[in-house]
Amino acid sequence: MTDPAPRSLPRDTQLEMQRRMLRIRRFDERASKMVKRGQIPGTVHTSIGQEAQVVGACMALGDTDFMTGNHRSHGHPIGKGAPLGPLMAELVGKSGGVCQGKGGSLHLADFAVGSLGESGIVGGSIPIAVGAGLSSKVLANDRVSLAFFGDGAANQGCLYEGMNMAGVWKLPVIFLCENNQYALSTPAHTVTSGVIADRGSGFGMPGVRVENGQDVLAVHEAVSAAVQRARAGDGPSLVEVITYRYNEHSEGLRLGVDYRNAQEKAQWLARDPIVLFREDLIRRGVAAAEELDALEADVLREVDDAVAFSDQSPYPELSVAFDDLYSDSRFAVHRFRDSSFGTLEAVR
Amino acid sequence: MTVMSYLGAIGAAQKEAMLADERVVIIGEDVEANVYGTTGGAGKSRASEGDFLQQFGRNRIRNTPISEEVIVGAAIGAAMTGLRPIVDLSYSSFLYMAMDQFVNQAAKNRYMFGGQASVPVVFRSAMFYGLNTGAHHSDRPYPMFMNVPGLKIVTPAFPSDAKGLLRTAVDTDDPVLVFEACVLWGSKEEVDEREYRIPFGVGRSVRTGTDATVIAVSGAVPEAVAAADALAPEGISVEVFDPRTLVPLDVEGILDAAARTGRVVVADPAHRTCGAAAEISALISEHVFDALRGPVRRVTTPDVQIPFSPALEKQLYPNRVAIADAVRASLGVAAPTTGRDGDDSTGPDGSGGTPPSGQDAAVATGAAR
Known part of the structure; x- marks a missing residue:
């Protein structure tokens, strides 16, 4: 594998990237099990396989920067640094949930880390991110705002209304397309004309395509450039990240047709972002295998603690x-x- | 006190709010050029003294692209992150372009996120009904939004209310939709030029009376007052009550007004089915049924779209004649046989109101449905 992304980030930052990717993976694995056991009502949409794309983007933002997301919702607040306990309690519908049990998996939000809310409406939170950018501009507080949306939402009109407004007002907004190549069962190329990243130029903004969205540093580099541009007052950017979800669209979903072929899946599974980054960290001498093992054990404990937090939290009155x-x-x-x-x- | 028009009072409230708080911004199509008359100065020219653009600059007076969905959504997002936007959506019929943002974001974000989000944003729009603008500009859609918990709905009928309610709207940490009836734009009254606020959920008894109560909404309020004036010589004394805000609704005020006379007419320019009048009628029937001396009657726009031709449009809305007829019907008295053709039923838009009678009256009350 070529190595295009700079590997010069501080060691702590790189380890934190691996920690947050692991948090997403283990949290979502546990949530998936809990859905199947009936411990989480309804369903959840996991970010398993997309952790590099999520964490690379989130960690390019500062603590006070804003972010909105979509139905594939757990990774975003986790990637932005939200504690796991209240997120898990929210999935279960407990009073200790980050939204007091009123939002659920689809509508997580943790304003304390700049997470302004996930949205169950495809594309629905994009204008909210544009508005957060407008606040930053009017109040001149140097905050940047990032909208996560999928390849499906890339065909919603509100994205283009938002890109146009952000472009003409030079708002500090990053439009981040998480292209996992399928809108539920529909291959993106069958419903998408042209290349999503190319649409940036139509609105006078950079449109960057990160082909290797499984490389957390590659994603981080591209989004960091967009953040820098936004903070400099040069306006919005569109970043399209190519990635893949390993699980079904939602947990427990059983479709009669397998719309993704086995070979494609195997190829993407071989490019597991967490495995790749672990190997990369060891190869470059950033961290030893034992240290990373300890990190993994640490994250497993965090997830256990999150479930325990949820368990001891009462249901709301x-x-x-x-x-x-x-x-x-x-x-x-x-x-x-x-x-x-x-x-x-x-x-x- | 100063004489202000309805539109002038809105402009005055906007200026007060802009001066009082730097977080207040005005967002909308054509607000720079003051096309809709609430962001201008003393004169017609953009350079005239007090012009909003000149006074507050482009950072706070934001001319938008024609993109209702992102105008509304961005205003919500801005409100969630520190601004207090006033959004001018011009025509109420255009609100549908942004329905998802109103219903799924504005109304739900505080609730769905467990109280983390505050959404202090005001959406102003004008209902251009009765002005021959045809079906795409004439809607009175506030009942649709009454059906969305989380939104506040304001329908001022007088200049003084428009000013005081708009200041409260800007102060409110929830999304507020202000529906302004264009037929009221030119109406004038003495308005306090100092800052004041009118609380939401407190109706106003516009006119006192003892025989019947007309609860009137928005542009139907002056028509109800005119109907009361017309009925006075017949010895019929009519109270007119304007709830002023539909969410929150002054249920106690409405019930008290209804119970005082026991004969109730609800006049509402919106469509009949599931309209504001329907909700108000239901509340009265539920809570003060024993005080009623007859069925609650509704005078609404019938459930048809708005036709262009003035010959068709005018008589569809609740007017003074239809309201007076409904009051007489509730009292079981007949209309006087003379005088009706001679009465001055000039509408607030300056055009002559066509007094419907017989079959026409049935249409105007929606009863023909």
Whole structure:
């Protein structure tokens, strides 16, 4: 494998990259099991196989930078540094969840790390990221905003409205296309005209394609360039990262047709981003195998702790269903005490 | 006190909000050139004193591309990250272009993220009904948004309310949709030029009366007042109550007003089915049924799209004649046989109101459906 990305990042940063990729992998592996055992209601969409793309992008951002995501939702906040316990509790629907059990897997958000929310609507969070960029511009606070979206969302109109607005206003926004090559079962090339990265030039912004999205440093380098451009006031960028999801679109999904052939899958499995980076770290003498083994064991414990955190967290009280609809009142819809949906008794 | 038009009061409130808080920005199509009349100065010229662009600059007065979805979505995102945008969406019929952002982002983000998100953004739009603009510009879509928990809905009917409610809207940490009726744009009254705020969820008794209550929304309010004026010589005393905000709704105020007379007409320019009038009628029936002396009657726009021709459009909306007829019907009295053709039913838009009678009246109340 060629080695195009610079390998000169601080050692701690590189180890943190591996740690966060492992967190995503082990967290999602555990979540997948819990879905199948009925311990997580509904389903989840894992980022297994896409960890380099997620972490490379997240770690190119600063702590106070903003980020929005999509239904493949756990990797983004984990990649941005969110603690695992409240994320796991959210997947289970517990009161200790990062969204108090009101969002679930599809709608994770951890504002403390700049995660402004994942979105169950394909492409729906892209305009939110543009708005976060607008805030940064108006308030001149030097913050950058990044929108994660898939190859499927690349064909939503709101992306192009957003790219145009961000372009014409020179907003500090990065449009990051996670091209895992399938919109559920639909191969991207069958529904996508031209190359997604090329669409950047139509809006006067750089459009970069990271062919090796399994290399966390390659992704980090491309996104860092976009972040630098954004912070310099030069406006938005489009970065398309080619990657692959190892699991089914969602956990537990059983389709009659296998839309991905075995050879393709095997090729991508052989390019596991976590294995590749581990080998790379050892080869370059950044870390010893034992050290990385210890890191892996550490992350497994973190995931165990996250599940324990979730287990000990109670389910929310029913009254919580009426909280946080509005800022100023639990029952702001109708001010009358006995209105049809103003009291808890009425919905029981 | 100063005499202000409805539109002038909105402009005054926007200017106050811009001066009071640097986080307030105005975003929308054609706001630089003050095309819709709420971002201008004293004169017509862009360079005139007080022009918003000149006063606040392009960083805070943002002319947008025609991209409603990202205008709305970016305003939400900006609100979640420190700004307090006022978005001018011009025509209410254009809100549908951004429906996903209103419903799935604006309304849900605080709730869905467990209270982490604050979404202090105001979306203003004008309902151009009654002005022969045809079906793509004439909608009164507030009931659709009443059906979306998480949004606040404001429908000012007077200049003073428009100013005070808009200031409250900008202060509110939730998404607020302000629906402004163009038929009210030119209406004028004495308005306090100092800063003041009108709380949400507190209706206003516009006119007191003892025989019947008309609960009127938005552009139907002045029509209800005119109907009350027309009924007074017949010895019928009508209270007119304007809820002013539909979410939150002043249910107590509405119920009290309804119970005071026991004869209730609800006048609402929106469509009949699942409209604001439907919700208000249901609340009255649920909660003060015993105080009613007859069925609650609705005067709404019937469930048809808005035709272009003035011959067709005018009589579809709740007007003073239809409202007065509904009040008489609720009291079981007949209309006087003379005087109707002679009464001055000039609409607030300056055109003559066509008094529907007989079959026409049935259409205007939606009862023909």
